[in-house]
Amino acid sequence: MAETSNIATQAFEYWTDAWQRSILFMDVLYRRGTERNARERETAPHVLNFEFETIIDGRTLERPVNYSLMRIIPPDGVEIDETKRPFIVVDPRAGHGPGIGGMKQDSEIGVVLKAGNPCYFIGFLPAPVPGQTIEDVCHAEAQFIEQVAYLHPHAEGKPALIGNCQAGWQIMMTAALHPELAGPLVLAGAPLSYWAGVRGKNPLRYLGGLAGGTWMTSLAGDLGNGKFDGAHLVSNFENMNPSNTYWKKGYHVYANVDTEEKRFLEFERWWGNPVLLNAEEIQFITDNLFVGNRLSNGTIHDSDGRRIDLRNIRSPIVVFCSWGDDITPPQQALGWLLDLYEDDAALVAGGQTVVYTLHESIGHLGIFVSASVANKEHEEFTRSMDLIDVLPPGLYEAVFIDKAGEGVHSPEFADGNYVVRFERRDLNELRALGGNDDEDERRFATVARLSEINQGLYRTFVSPLVRAMTTEQSAEWMRNMHPYRMRYEMFSDMNPFLKGISVLADQVREQRKPASPDNPFLKMQEAASDRIVAALDQYQLFRDQAVEQFFLSTYGQPLLQTLVGLRADSANIRRRIGRDIARESVVAARRTEAAKRLASGGEREAVIRSILYIARSPEMRVADERAFGVLRELRTHLPAKERVSLARFKEVVQEQNMILQLDEERAMTALPKLLTEVDDRQRALEGIRQIMTASGELSGEAARRMSRVAELFE
Template identity: 55%
Template sequence: MTATPNVNVLQEYWVDAWQRAILTLDVLRQRGNIHDEQNQKSAPNVLNFRFEPIVDGRTLPRPVNYALVRIVPPEGTVIDPAKPPFVVVDPRAGHGPGIGGMKHDSEIGVALAAGHPCYFVGFLPQPVAGQTVEDVCAAEAAFLEEVTRRHPEAEGKPVVVANCQAGWQIMMMAAIRPDLCGPILLAGSPLSYWAGVRGRNPMRYLGGTLGGTWLTALAGDLGNGIFDGANLVANFESLNPANTYWEKPYNLYSRVDTEGPRFLEFETWWGNPVLLNAGEMQWIADNLFVGNKLTSGELSTSAGVRVDLRNIRSPIIVLCSWGDNITPPQQALGWVTDLYASDEEIVANGQTIVYTLHQSIGHLGIFVSGKVATREHAEFASCMEMIDLLPPGLYEAVITEVDGTTANADLIHGKYLFRLEARSLADIRALGANSDEDNLRFATVARVSEIGHGLYRTIAQPAVQAVVSAPTADALRELHPNRVRFAAFSDRNPAMAAIKPLADAVRADRKPVSADNPFHVLEQIGSTWISTCWESWRLARDAMTEAAFLATYGSPVVQAMAGLGTASAPAQRRIARDLAREAASAHYRADLEKRFEVGGMPEALVRAIMYVRLPERSVDERGFRTLQAIRRLQPANRRRTLGEIKAMLRDQYLLLRLDEERAVRAIPHLLPDDAQARSDALAAVKEVVAASGDLLDEARRRLQRVEDLFTAPQRHSAREANHA
């Protein structure tokens, strides 16, 4: 008698489900063993590239647990010594180092593919006793000095790619030592910690819902002066419980035949949290997470040097995403409106800011995803020289796929067109900003945090420190859930002894279920239902958290008890005026007034190109590559350096902004008497402005005017006439 179909499909599903369970346990066993192996290493990392140590931060005058290594280019990779080196800095935010180079398609991989020498800044799992955030900034400055020394032929200073936590740290370093960096790329880096929009970004409420940073101090004391990065990892995971508690493990279980290697690759990085000094973490929590003091200029070094981000002279590139629940766009870009009240201030300060907004990628995907690496990071790497030469201002990078309608596609690197479009502070504000009432709430949290932390230090801290010893702290770290869940499935657990032979037997006789098996379909439906339940719980939790935060810290009584009142509600937090900076800007503007007719053919050519392109309010790589080609045609002994070209571009742009009509009328006075030279220069102008495709009507009118100026008989300036 044959079995009924229902019995057959149930048996097929049951065998497959049992086999998948065994294989999943085996992957978790491997994960636990990898966790143990990584913990035994003195310098664990997940870099997928060979490297050689350059500077050990422990040997510096102010020792830290950071290190600089040189990435050895893979065989066949051609490195151009004239290109500026890339320095990728990994985030020390709980996880171990190497995320920026975990795959071939990564930040390191695309930099090497673009021909740049590449370096990596990582760290050891144990901090140096007594090291501070300021010490780390000093070490990063020393690393950049060493990289610069090793590349005397490079046209430009090192490009720094800073991921997440490393972003604000590099910005601090660059504000203190603005002479060291080339362009700075901030990938998923929070700088404005209070920023966000209602109904989203619940992590910014964490300081308030926990009552301030006294719990950070308690965690450091329970760690005997060490803060466990596993706590930060747990915070990240709590943001998306559906993924943490169901989707990630179920994805492994449901696709265990193919998902194992990818799962283990990621968990090798995710599952080995590092340690921080309690003082480091307390400084971060007090001054950044709750205090939000970086962009308001309230931080100073131990030597009394004010950390003012407006001191940064390098172009700043911000890569953020609407799908990032850890560093939403408001926190990644809010610092711009904290520092500057108008677009003119950005230009007057000589600051170039470029940002791009991904539509969906999550926080980790910004610096882990291969798709982001081969699109956003690859385009930034190939166009970094173009960004470095941009005139000051605010721009958005727009990356579009090349198709059959794209003009001059031969001038485009790869399959994407990289375009920079002029933006204003209004575009940043449109992303969402706090009201004055919300700013007052966050200011109240900061005050409450100071009070709570002070009470903890006075009343409870001595007792806690007295009862916690080093062995106690080590035991507490080992018992942290984010470590236990790894160790529990490793070979250290005798209960896992039978799993490996069982898994080997299953692989030898694997019987996967058919895709249309009704029980398998029911399993997938059940998985969707579980994910939906977790997501509903998250939404309810976040809504209650926000409501509690707004009600508690919006209370006039709480605000008054914290020493704040509605009459003193702070407006949008902005850094204070710097009179010395304003005086220098005024002096530079006065100097510009004398330079309309100063220069020669290069200045005339650049001014003419800018004048024609101004109505377009955008530039792309096609025009830049054409300009590069023209520059390469010049004799090497007459070719201007990158620094000289950058200064010239800035001056010509500012002259046009200062008095466009006067700047254009002065173009003939910059041209030589040689008619052929003027004709060649005009041809170069036309070639560059036409490289990006059809011009707007206004741009065509301007080009005709430029042609008239270049072909008109040479005229002498009034100054020369008077001298004659």
């Protein structure tokens, strides 16, 4: 009887708790929907957690766009050094509104301000300017970058850009068209090689094949009366993880409603307000990027006929990606390098510096909003941007070492909580990540060809009828009836049956009686939730396998490939980017000029050549934040007239690196000619030793090279 009574007590305790949680959860959904309705009525809704002032309204430009440049006003207590490099954070217009890069203090914007750098933000309005194109947006961003540089004439270095997701490939296009404007580019979760991936994963890349190409994008644009609803993009994102979308996300709030309300509502302010794009904009994206994969092979041209060639970019490129990101897996974030360069020598000869880091588990959105990521990767990249800017051309992986770890040498020369090392890698490291074989490439090329055919058929025979039947009223009605929006309106002040839920929720909070953690019925609830998640995960696995199998079997058919012209003798499975004779001529001229300067220069050139020579040893092949810290410390002791700007320092590094590539032995033999005074040689040698041993004593080939430098200086 006592046991039965105890079970009854626990059951009553659980059902009281469950009923109260249901009311509170309903109130959370009601507040979410009501806040979303209010934001829909705002002219420029955003989720920035920082004050700002508008510098340029893109609607006033000669080619108007719905983008704006804003200066972030530092919070109280934050000091900004105007001589430091300014940063521009660009948010993705990929369905959602702006602000994710600064929606809390521990964010991309937050770490930039914390480091004392001026910070700017490029945001956008919910609706596009009629007629604006992706090219117009790129030109607007170029004017924004130019304005920021103008506002900071004494800054050390050109403005650095942080592009999240869609904004990443957009700033790459801008930098390719205007390579003289931008400083380092940080691509956070940004796809650039859209066919790349591995079998059994990354199912989003098959989506174009399921629809037979991009004709459905055209249909959506026509039904939207010339506008594309960003809710479609968000829904595609959500459908990738059904267990999270349809159960885990809501259940987590329901099960922890006493503590999760604030976090949930904060995120939903950004998640629940999809924006619009012009039909022409989304068509450009799907045709040229998602299905056509034309960005990395240089087959996109602007209205003036200029090829958008990513090899034109002279700024260092930082790629931040994660194994836990299904939207932008590492292969799609880094595969463009394999499209552009045949080998590492071509990458170096092209003058391109690329730094990447691979997170083990963080998801796509976590790259932008995770506080742990902001306080580690984003913060360290921000603090190390000057070092990144002067790295010699090549491929590097960023490695983060905890300063508090045992045996860390000279931690005082590293900012932040980590020591950052940029270790040399080669393109084979990227090939080892996995990718498509030739037959897979042929399948994706088949989709691209078939997409063009279906697009032509739709534009010729269907589009005129759809456009004739569509009005702005019908388009607005379809947007309002989208299931994504309906779920917000059902639980909002638009629903008269929920008018009293807030009052009832307040009463529940006053009488709240949560069940004890060891309540058996609560454990049964958790077990039931786990089974639901497992079932939905199993459905996802089956669905993704079926989609992949359909894609592989359908687009692998020789008959279909023959009909679209991919079995002809002259057919190219993948259009690789062609040679650029003009660029090669410029590189050849630079190499010739560098060869002439092999025996000319002074202390600055001698020191940098020596450092690069030692760093070329197999044990080194690394740029260490501590060595750069020592170099900055030594710079402060030089007379003002002897100090050079970061831009000039970068030029010297590039030149001396090229001299060593041309003929390392002759370059080192000529080293004594750069310094004729004994005192200058001794001072330079001491500085080299301090810099090269900042991360620890040298050994092996690096020590031998250091000894040779000492002999040459003596």
